[in-house]
Amino acid sequence: MKVIGSNNKGKRNNGRSHVRATPPEESRQPIAYAAANSGSGTAGVARVSANAHENVPGVSRRPVDRLDESQIRRPGSRAKRRVKIIVTILLVLVLCVAGLAVGLGYYVSTIDTIFPNVMFEGFDLSGLSLGEATQMLINLGYENNADGISATVVFPDNTEFTVSGPEVGLSLDAREAAMLVHNFGRDGSFADNAITYVRARLEPTELYYLGNAAVDDTVVRERATVYTTAFNDTLLDSHMQIDENQITIFKGTGMLPVEASSVFDLALFTLMRAIEENTHLTANYIPQMYVDESIDLAAVHRDIHVEPISSSFVYEVLPEDGTGTPEGTLVIEDTGGVNDRTIVMGGTSSAIGRTFDLAAAEEMLLNAVSGETVIIPIYDVYPPYTQEQIDELVFRDTLGELTTTIGGSWERLQNVRLASDMINETILLPGEVFDFNQTVGIRTRARGFHYAGAFLGGRLVDMPGGGICQVSSTIYATLLLTAIVGEEIEIVERRPHGLTISYLPYGQDAAIAWGLINLRFRNSFEFPIKVETIVDGRNMNVRIIGTKLHDTFIEVEMVPIRTIDFYTREEETDELPYGERVLWTPGQRGQVVETFQRLYSADGELISRTLVTRDTYNRQDRVTRVGTHVPEVPDSPPPDQQPPGDSGGGDNYPGDDWEDDG
Numbered sequence: 001m002k003v004i005g006s007n008n009k010g011k012r013n014n015g016r017s018h019v020r021a022t023p024p025e026e027s028r029q030p031i032a033y034a035a036a037n038s039g040s041g042t043a044g045v046a047r048v049s050a051n052a053h054e055n056v057p058g059v060s061r062r063p064v065d066r067l068d069e070s071q072i073r074r075p076g077s078r079a080k081r082r083v084k085i086i087v088t089i090l091l092v093l094v095l096c097v098a099g100l101a102v103g104l105g106y107y108v109s110t111i112d113t114i115f116p117n118v119m120f121e122g123f124d125l126s127g128l129s130l131g132e133a134t135q136m137l138i139n140l141g142y143e144n145n146a147d148g149i150s151a152t153v154v155f156p157d158n159t160e161f162t163v164s165g166p167e168v169g170l171s172l173d174a175r176e177a178a179m180l181v182h183n184f185g186r187d188g189s190f191a192d193n194a195i196t197y198v199r200a201r202l203e204p205t206e207l208y209y210l211g212n213a214a215v216d217d218t219v220v221r222e223r224a225t226v227y228t229t230a231f232n233d234t235l236l237d238s239h240m241q242i243d244e245n246q247i248t249i250f251k252g253t254g255m256l257p258v259e260a261s262s263v264f265d266l267a268l269f270t271l272m273r274a275i276e277e278n279t280h281l282t283a284n285y286i287p288q289m290y291v292d293e294s295i296d297l298a299a300v301h302r303d304i305h306v307e308p309i310s311s312s313f314v315y316e317v318l319p320e321d322g323t324g325t326p327e328g329t330l331v332i333e334d335t336g337g338v339n340d341r342t343i344v345m346g347g348t349s350s351a352i353g354r355t356f357d358l359a360a361a362e363e364m365l366l367n368a369v370s371g372e373t374v375i376i377p378i379y380d381v382y383p384p385y386t387q388e389q390i391d392e393l394v395f396r397d398t399l400g401e402l403t404t405t406i407g408g409s410w411e412r413l414q415n416v417r418l419a420s421d422m423i424n425e426t427i428l429l430p431g432e433v434f435d436f437n438q439t440v441g442i443r444t445r446a447r448g449f450h451y452a453g454a455f456l457g458g459r460l461v462d463m464p465g466g467g468i469c470q471v472s473s474t475i476y477a478t479l480l481l482t483a484i485v486g487e488e489i490e491i492v493e494r495r496p497h498g499l500t501i502s503y504l505p506y507g508q509d510a511a512i513a514w515g516l517i518n519l520r521f522r523n524s525f526e527f528p529i530k531v532e533t534i535v536d537g538r539n540m541n542v543r544i545i546g547t548k549l550h551d552t553f554i555e556v557e558m559v560p561i562r563t564i565d566f567y568t569r570e571e572e573t574d575e576l577p578y579g580e581r582v583l584w585t586p587g588q589r590g591q592v593v594e595t596f597q598r599l600y601s602a603d604g605e606l607i608s609r610t611l612v613t614r615d616t617y618n619r620q621d622r623v624t625r626v627g628t629h630v631p632e633v634p635d636s637p638p639p640d641q642q643p644p645g646d647s648g649g650g651d652n653y654p655g656d657d658w659e660d661d662g
Contacts, residue, residue, distance in 0.1 A: 104194035108185065115197055119206040120181045121278065133178035142177060146170045151271035152282040153224070153263060155231045156255065156370075161223045163271055168215035170275060181207050215275075217268055224264035232257045236371070238292045242300070247356065247376040249295055251368045255287040297365065301358045308353030310383035311390040313527055315345035315429055329391060336425030336530070337439040343427065345528065347390025353381035395530055397548035400482030404474045404503045404540045411450035412467035416540060418448055419468040420533040423475075427530050428523040433492055434531065436472050436512055436519040443468065443514060455498060458620055459585055469512045470503055470540055471533060472519045476510035478542040479521060480556045484597055485612050492520040496615040500591055505558045507595035507615050551602040556595065561614070564590030568622040576627025587622025 114133060118126045123140055125133045149165035184207060185196035199205070238252035263285055270283040314327050318341070328346030361376045368374050385393075406416050419440050428434055443449040443465025452466030476494060483489040497511045510519045523529050529546035566587045576582060594614045599607040 102191075104197070108193045108197045114181055115185050115200040115205070117200050117204045118181060118184060119204060120177060121207070125178070125181050130178055130182040133181055134175045137174035137177055142174050148280065149271075149274050149278060150280045151267060151274045152280070153227075153267045153270065154282060154284045155227065155258075156253075156285070156287065157231060157234055159227060159231060161227045161267075163220050163223060163267060165215075165271075165275065167219050168217065168271065170215055215268075215271065217264075220267050220271065221260075221264050224267050225260045228258050228260040228263045238295050240295055240300070242304070243378075245378050247300065247304075247361070247378060249365060249374040249376065251365065251370060251372050251374060252292050252294075253370040254289055254292045255370075256290055258285070258287050295365065297358060297361050301356065301361075304378060305355040306351075306353045306381075308381045308383035309349070309351040311347035311350035311385045311387040313345065313390055313394070313430075314348055315343055315528065317429075318342045318344060329387075330394060332427070334425075334427045336427055337423055338441075339426065343429070343528075345394060345429075347385065347387040350383050350386040350390075352383070354378060355381055393547045394527060395545050395547070397546060399529065399544045399546045399548055400478045400480075400554075401541070401543040402474055402478040402481060403542075404470060404477075406467075406470060406535070406538045406540050407503065408467060409452055412452035413535075413538065414450050415443075415452050415465050415467045416470055417535040419465075419471045420535045420540065423471065423531060423533045425530060425532065427528055429528045430523055430526060433520055433522045436475075436510075437514060440468065440471075458498065458618070465514075469497065469501075469509070472512045473501070473504055473509035474540050474542045475531065475533065476519060476521075477504055477508040477556070478544055480508060480595070480597060480612065481554050482544045482546075483525070484554070484599060484608070484610055486610075488523075488525045490522040490524050492522055493518050494520075496613075496617065498618050499588055499620055500617045505556075506560075506591050506593040506617065507558050507613060508556060552607065553600050553602075555598045555600065557598055557609075559594045559596065560591065561594055562592040564592070564617075564619040566590070566619040566621045570624045570626055572628045573625045574627070574629040576625060576629060578627050578630050580627035582625045582627075584623040584625040585620050588620035590619035591617045593617075 112129060114125050114128050116126045120133075120137070121142070123137065123142070125136065128136065146165040149170060150162055152160055152162040154160040184205075185193050185200065188196065234253070235255055235257060236250070236252050238254075239250050241248045266283055266285055270281050274281040316328065327348055328344045330344065330346040332343045332345065334341050334343050356376050356378045361374075364374050364376065406413050422440050423436075426434065426439060441447065443463075445451075445464055449465040449468075451462040451464055453460045454463035454466035454469075455461075456463065476491075479485070479489050479491070485491055494510045495517050496507070497509055500506060501509050511517050512519060525546055526549075527547035529544055532541075532543040532545060534541045534543075566589055568587065571584070592614070595612045597608075597610045597612055599610070601607055
């Protein structure tokens with residue numbers, strides 16, 4: 001049991017129960033409880049019959065007189081007697097207990113020593129008289145215990161001040177404390193005192209006494225004022241400085257100025273608690289916080305952030321008079337093929353941007369402690385392409401190149417060389433279409449073309465410009481290595497030969513016939529491309545030059561689907577003398593093939609496999625022509641004839657089955 005002698009002080013709790021030594025406002029009065037047991041009893045009632053023995057033999061009859069009241073048992077009389085007995089016993093017990101309590105209370109009032117098992121602030125004073133207890137407390141240094149009582153208040157910046165008990169005039173009196181202990185259990189009624197005595201006998205009781213707990217709060221108030229003023233001087237708002245390469249932010253405390261009165265209240269309250277517990281206590285003062293909105297990083301980001309401006313490719317074909325306001329810096333004279341123009345191309349103006357990482361900056365500022373300096377770097381943001389880079393990209397890369405071997409006659413070689421020279425250095429701007437027939441023009445002797453082998457009606461015959469299909473076919477095969485068909489390169493028009501050729505794999509050729517068959521393709525790149533066609537000896541070299549933006553390469557795959565066998569047969573003709581036999585066509589198998597483009601990454605990983613075409617090459621039967629013509633004697637010699645298909649250098653318009661190849 002623990003008893004505190006004043007409401008101004010307390011001490012450690014040793015796990016014992018607590019009672020208060022001073023009597024309550026209303027004295028406790030013993031309360032007596034009377035208990036009565038309710039019950040029901042059933043008394044047996046004797047039934048008396050005057051004729052009970054009337055007919056029993058040997059029994060004489062005698063008259064029965066009337067019973068008086070004392071001889072009659074009525075129901076419930078026994079239960080009433082029991083209740084009376086119980087009540088009587090209870091009254092006797094209550095009187096005994098009351099007498100015992102009064103007697104014990106009287107005995108307690110005659111004891112002049114402290115109750116047994118009574119402790120005072122850790123000192124065992126049980127069984128001592130008032131004087132002995134006073135002297136014992138003095139000897140044990142009780143009156144000096146005020147030196148160990150103090151209170152400390154700590155501010156958020158770890159500055160602090162302390163007020164001790166002696167500084168505020170706190171004193172402890174041993175006689176007052178001993179009197180409190182001596183009077184314990186003597187200030188109530190006899191019954192209350194007896195109960196307190198019995199409880200003290202049964203369990204230890206510890207008492208505390210505040211003594212003269214009145215303090216002089218002047219020291220507390222002065223120190224609270226001085227330290228509060230000093231702390232408020234450290235409170236700073238957040239501020240920011242923006243330099244060329246960084247943003248410097250000082251994070252303020254985020255605290256409202258402190259009122260000295262609130263610090264005083266906390267210090268005094270803590271001191272009084274320390275007095276109660278006879279110890280030293282520390283309290284942390286927590287000022288009122290506020291959200292510092294003076295630094296708006298989103299607004300700063302809007303002011304600083306500058307998007308980079310990327311350069312893009314532009315071009316302009318100047319009018320013949322040279323007027324215009326071209327934006328590019330590269331001037332190119334395009335005289336390849338049928339072109340004769342001046343192109344100004346290159347990159348537009350570019351600019352470097354500036355910014356800072358807004359999300360990272362907000363997180364840094366949020367995680368910074370009060371008074372910390374946060375450095376946010378400002379960095380440049382470079383565009384994907386600068387003007388100089390775009391200028392360097394123009395015609396920088398070889399997109400595809402291929403060489404085929406030129407076979408056949410000298411005339412065929414000259415035709416291939418002439419067509420190549422007409423095409424070489426042709427520039428295609430983005431979206432422009434290359435047209436082979438338009439670029440090379442009609443093939444006549446007057447334009448320098450020679451008679452060489454070309455397909456006509458399934459046979460190889462000499463025609464002006466024969467063999468130039470190798471130029472168109474090599475260009476087409478190079479395009480298959482340049483870009484995926486349908487993406488950067490769009491094949492507008494192309495047809496395979498009617499018969500297989502020997503200088504390229506099946507599916508990679510492109511037949512040409514003036515006015516009938518053409519090769520046309522569109523430049524779908526973002527940059528211009530240039531077609532180089534150069535004959536070097538017996539080599540037909542084609543190179544597509546442009547700008548490669550992806551580190552990939554293409555392989556062309558030919559997949560045979562079916563082979564078409566040819567037949568051997570003879571046919572009669574009156575164009576040959578009777579009985580003459582001529583091998584008209586040697587015979588050649590037909591083919592059905594599919595052509596795929598396989599796109600690979602730089603490290604050789606297959607990215608895609610795309611079907612380009614499914615081509616059919618006809619069979620050529622082995623035909624022997626047998627003559628049936630019997631000549632007649634002419635009346636006059638026939639006139640001189642010109643070579644077939646040529647009218648002395650004029651235009652040549654062959655039939656639908658003619659192809660410039662052989």
